[in-house]
Amino acid sequence: MNATVGSANYSYVSARVRSRRAALFDENDYRKLIRMGPGEIARFMEETEYETEMNALGSRYDGVDLIEYALNENLAKHFDDLLRFADGQLNEYIASYLRKFDAWNIKTIIRGVYTDSETQEIQDDLIRAGEFSDAMLDRLVESTSIESVVEQLSKTLYGSALAEAYEVYEETGVLVALENAVDRAFYSDMLGGFPREPSEGTAMYVQLLRAEIDFRNVRNALRLARSGAEIDPSEYFIPDGRLFDADQLRQLTQNPDQLTEYLRDSTYGRDLSEALDELESADGLIDFERALEKALLEYADTMTNRFPLSICPVIAYIRAKEREVDNIRAIARGKQAGLSTDEIEEELVIV
Amino acid sequence: MIELQLTLAFISSIVSDVALQAQPLLENKGAAAIAFGLSAIGAGMAERSIGSAAVGAIAEDDDMFVSGLILTVIPETIVIFGLVVVFVVS
Structure with missing residues (x-):
């Protein structure tokens, strides 16, 4: 297939990506993993998706290091695959999104x-x-x-x-x-x-990116609001989000209650309602950040269901895969450090 | 899309020609052939993306082969409808 603009092979890529998305670890797998020691986790991973990497690296490393290297290697392999699958415009989108690892x-x-x-x-x-x-x-x-x-x-x-x-x-x-x-x-x-009046595919991509920026801004704003530090919020502010501009953010960080109210009325109100409830009931920010992360993953999944032939499934997959790697690493490192099951569970984001 | 527009323009020109002339430009069989051909093009367009999605799914999971194949050939029914027209007309 040639790589001219417009010949993006959405159907092929989204079929592959959705299949891989479905093959990621689910709640049951995590429940099993949490009860295992580092050695058992490594053995468990050998029987899954990570088999090739575990076998390739098994002779050089062991324990948690092996798990970590295998995870990183696997992540890079899958994301390279995405670039290999995709043609035309879709390839450009994916390449530009993967720059976030740069x-x-x-x-x-x-x-x-x-x-x-x-x-x-x-x-x-x-x-x-x-x-x-x-x-x-x-x-x-x-x-x-x-x-x-x-x-x-x-x-x-x-x-x-x-x-x-x-x-x-x-x-x-x-x-x-x-x-x-x-x-x-x-x-x-x-x-x-991107052009000012983007095509449909580009518009979708931009929408997802802006959601990501918004969530990041919200997280930073809340961290600042909670910490009470005298830092100018605009220093942390990333422009181009949909939710607020620098001035609004500065005002809202001074008043956390107002911020949650503002979020509830925003476009993401429905996606975030669970997270916001959690924020209001919980004291810690950690719960909220986890809920925020979950909401972002779910947002990408919702978009996937709404626009199956678009960039959305790919972004949803990239985020979910990243999350899975983070989760497994958290379990392995947590076990190594001797954390209790409950403590590790708190670190996981499972969608 | 441009192919479709051209085809429509072609057909409408034939039809207007037919209206002007006493002798029809297109006999029944010819019209049936065009109907059949168009339905085949339609099926092809539909199968294009289903096929590539099916190949993608099969590449990930061999068990998808049967369902992928079935889903890919479903648009063939459109061609059968086109073929039915041929029998009805002749």
């Missing part, structure tokens, strides 16, 4: 360099599913100062934003500016590249 990797590297972590340690946390080549990531990981990381990225789309943020970082010594710069550069590049 953003993730940059943030990980910056944090790693900031805390003087071992090269190997940083490398373990990278998810090689984005656009950056392995060689480039390796070079970035090897750098000794944040300045050289910023310099090496100067030719990428994060270049100018990072250079600006670096000045702030030099003054304050806090990473927040750099991390926000990466997030903002990522989202604005993604949304900025």
Whole structure:
């Protein structure tokens, strides 16, 4: 099939993706996993989806490390597959969405360099599913100062934003500016590249992205509101969301009750009602963030059912897969650290 | 879509020709042939995306082969309707 615009093979890709989405671990699998020790989890994974990776890496690593490496490898494999399946415009959408792992990797590297972590340690946390080549990531990981990381990225789309943020970082010594710069550069590049009056497929993609931005803003706003810290919320704000602009956000963070009220009346009111109830009853933010995450996953699933032949199933799958990897890692690490079943259960987001 | 519009334009030109002339341009059999051909094109368009989705599903899970095959050939019924027209007319 040629790769001209308009020849996107939505039906083929969404069939494959939905099949994979259905094959992800469900509640029962998690219930089993939670009751296992690290060794048993590894054995369980050998009999599932992760068989190839577990066998390939089994001779080199063991225990929780093996699980973690297998998870990352599997994630990268599946996301590469998506790019291989998709043609035309769909391929472009997926490629641009997967750049979020580039953003993730940059943030990980910056944090790693900031805390003087071992090269190997940083490398373990990278998810090689984005656009950056392995060689480039390796070079970035090897750098000794944040300045050289910023310099090496100067030719990428994060270049100018990072250079600006670096000045702030030099003054304050806090990473927040750099991390926000990466997030903002990522989202604005993604949304900025689309025409003003997009086609139907693009409009759908934009809608999903804006939902993601909104949820992120809500989370940041609530964290700030709860922590009571004297930080300007607009520093964390990512523009282009559907829900609010910087001024609104600043006002709302000063008054958490108003914020929940505002969310209840918003477009996501119905999707978020469960999460909001939880927020009002629970003291901790953790429950709410989990509920928020769940709502975002469910939102993508709802969109999938509404528009089966679109980008939605793919995004829903990418998010769900990411979540599964996070869940399994949380279980394995939690078991290793000796957490109780209940404590681990609290960390999981199961849809 | 453009193919469909062209076909419609073609048919409407034939029909208007037919209205003008005493001798019909298109005999019954010819009309039936066009009906059959159009129905086959319709089935092809329908099977295009069903087929690719079915291949995708089968690639993920071999058990989908039977249901994939059945779903793929369902639009063939459209061709059968076209064929029925041929028998009715002749």
